[in-house]
Amino acid sequence: MPYIKNIEHEKVVNLAGEVEYMPGQVISKTLAQNDAVSVTLFAFEKGEEIGTHDSKGDAMVTVLDGVGEFTVGGIKHVCKAGEALVMPATIPHAVYAAERFKMLLTVVFPLNE
Secondary structure, eight states: OOSSOSSOSSSOOOGGGGSOOOTTOEEEEEEEESSSEEEEEEEEOTTOEEEEEOOSSEEEEEEEEEEEEEEETTEEEEEETTOEEEEOTTSOEEEEOSSOEEEEEEEEOOSOO
């Protein structure tokens, strides 16, 4: 059983091409999920969002296409394709698509908690 799923192995892929934009939706595709880590691709259509929440793990977003807006602890950050942002564990954060964008989300969870 592979640890990384829903993506071809031993082949170079364009991550942004692995999720498609859909009108009025946030599309996600899980690549890995266990007690230690979560890796998920997202495509946000313009105007879509994930409301304020927090996580038990550190969350790192890497924007693959477009521009995403991330509010972390009340401070807004704008990330463009090729840029990344770490949202620390337990700090409230939200995601907003002022324009459509795609991102890779990697969350690393604490062990033994």
